[in-house]
Amino acid sequence: MALKYYHAEPAANSLKSMIPLLEKRLPFESVYVDLHKFEQHADWFVAINPEGQVPVLDHDGNIITHTTVINEYLEDVFPEIPLRPRDPLGAARMRYWNKFVDEQVMNYTSMHGWHRMVGVIARNIESGEFDKLMERIPLPDQRRKWRTARSGFSETDLAYATDKVVYAIDKVETQLGKTPWLAGPDYTLADINFYSMCGMMVERMFPELQVASRCPRMVAWREKMNARPAVAKALAGENRTNPALRTFTGEAR
């Protein structure tokens, strides 16, 4: 049995499937893909994932992409240490939250991250070079996102994205008043998803939201997440982003 995990910095998508691998104590080969060098669009990587996106799980030569899909796959194949409730209703609650994060949260924290970090990177690339890089991106929407990051996302779009983030943290705060974890009594993939895509960085990224006073239960939940050995180990992974550019995780502004 051989697991290989292709990933970038320990944040967002790359973090989201790294945590389950570590929680489940699965031995795996870590393959760092350097987004700063656009390795995700290089021929060798696109041969592995034609969509040109990290992360990717290679299990005995089978390629799985998209973190929510990868994480369910890990539950199906390695159920010993479960991160998905074994009762169908619990699994449905977990999937409800995964869907919410995937569709209503991820793109919106991401937009601010791209605006702040990828925008700077994109603007530092000379035009001719930039166009050549764009040609190598397989997904049309991803090309659009790079071009928009370069010119800057509109104030309207950024304000809408902030509204979505506020809606999400309020919803999570309400839920954590009812259950200790997002999907019920147990820590699940839903917690890992929201943490990786929003919860870990939202306070740093949006100081104007006064997250600590607005969402005290979420902050306590985040600290519980931070304290998990698997999460701490994942966060300690390689990070080649210039510290001055770590705006995506709110470490820099």
Place this chain on the structure above:
Amino acid sequence: MALKYYHAEPAANSLKSMIPLLEKRLPFESVYVDLHKFEQHADWFVAINPEGQVPVLDHDGNIITHTTVINEYLEDVFPEIPLRPRDPLGAARMRYWNKFVDEQVMNYTSMHGWHRMVGVIARNIESGEFDKLMERIPLPDQRRKWRTARSGFSETDLAYATDKVVYAIDKVETQLGKTPWLAGPDYTLADINFYSMCGMMVERMFPELQVASRCPRMVAWREKMNARPAVAKALAGENRTNPALRTFTGEAR
């Protein structure tokens, strides 16, 4: 064991979880929710689903919402007639396609459907009455969508949505050159998802795309879907939409 399914017309989301119920030959009580009377925002319905959206599955009093979540739940509880591959890799392929349809397809056929049908409905409501109806909608994004449908989606947004539909049907066409069904050798929830959200109506809704010549394999696949007794039975369900307004399914233009 009691299953109750709250749904509207047999198209899109309401169709998507109806088909699995019928494929699995599960006895269920059908509860029609009349969207033309805004019953999905009525107190009795919001008490069942606080998001005010159809469909909803009630299984022995447990409420499950969101069709992709409902359909996985049905697999978990009633695995006898499977619509999800039993091998983890097959399940991952199915979930890859479900995610693609949920995130990259559904909203875009939907935008054209709303533009054509819901826009007409919304514009026929007097302003004061319309504002009152909007106040009853629980999800902020759903309120936005209604307001946009009333004023009309922008040409830019509609053109982008068409691009997404084209991308999707070309992707499906390519896949059907490799495997008989979307996720591999077997008919799965992925087929039901794409069919309900795009495949069944795309040719009628977008005649300018010349779907029959562009995507012959997809059209053959759609006919295979239409011929399934469960699909035919679901499509024959109650439809209270004025035939002249059935633009969402392309039956009217």
